Amino acid sequence: MxxxxxxxxxxxxxxxxxxxxxxxxxxxxxxxxxxxxxxxxxxxxxxxxxxxxxxxxDPEVYEPVYKPEPLPYYFDYSVHDDYKKTDFGQHEKSDGKALYGTYWVDLPDGRKQRVDYTADHYKGYVAKVSYYGKAKHPKYYGPPVTFKHQGYGYH
Known part of the structure; x- marks a missing residue:
């Protein structure tokens, strides 16, 4: 046809x-x-x-949805610079349920601050702060640093 x-x-x-x-x-x-x-x-x-x-x-098979288990990890960094006189860093590890760590920093007054901490879902964040060394302050402070307004900007 x-x-x-x-x-x-x-x-x-x-x-x-x-x-x-x-x-x-x-x-x-x-x-x-x-x-x-x-x-x-x-x-x-x-x-x-x-x-x-x-x-x-609409999938054919329905399966229950579970939250993934947290994975354990280890994290570490540090900076030590003799020229700039900086020293700071952090160590942290987790077993998947709780977190344990330490961080430290050199303060401008010459002391070192160290914070040891733990964190979990039951106690929350718990920190123990400690200081090492003796604070050193200069005997003479120079004149204050001031800047003149340049006439531009918001203020």
Whole structure:
């Protein structure tokens, strides 16, 4: 069976473009309107997209969701610079349930501050702060450092 167009009708201003087809082996006539056909294709495309999204969003197997267990770790860093006279750092480790650590810093007055800490979900953050050395203050302080306003900026 071969479809042969009998007539094509073009009209203006929102009128459908239609083509009448005739089957060569049968005397029936098929009247097909182009906008109706594109509307059917659009609806079919929307249905396919909706079905695909539902299949993807709804897995076949439901498994319980568990929070992942915290992993143990060890973290360490330190900076020691003789030229700038800086010395600070931190050591930290975790067994997955609690956190243990130490950090230290050289203070401007010559002392060293050290903080030993633990943290968990039961006691929270517990720190023990200690200082080593004796504070040294200069006998003479120079004049205060002041800066003149340059006339730009917000204030």
């Amino acid at each position: 071969v479809l042969k167009p009998l007539s094509t009708c073009n009209t203006y201003h929102n009128q459908p473009l239609s083509t009448t087809y005739h089957l060569t082996s049968s005397p029936t006539t098929i009247n097909h309107t182009l906008p109706q056909f594109t509307t059917i294709l659009q609806v079919a495309a929307v249905v396919v997209v909706l079905v695909a999204s539902l299949v993807k969003a």
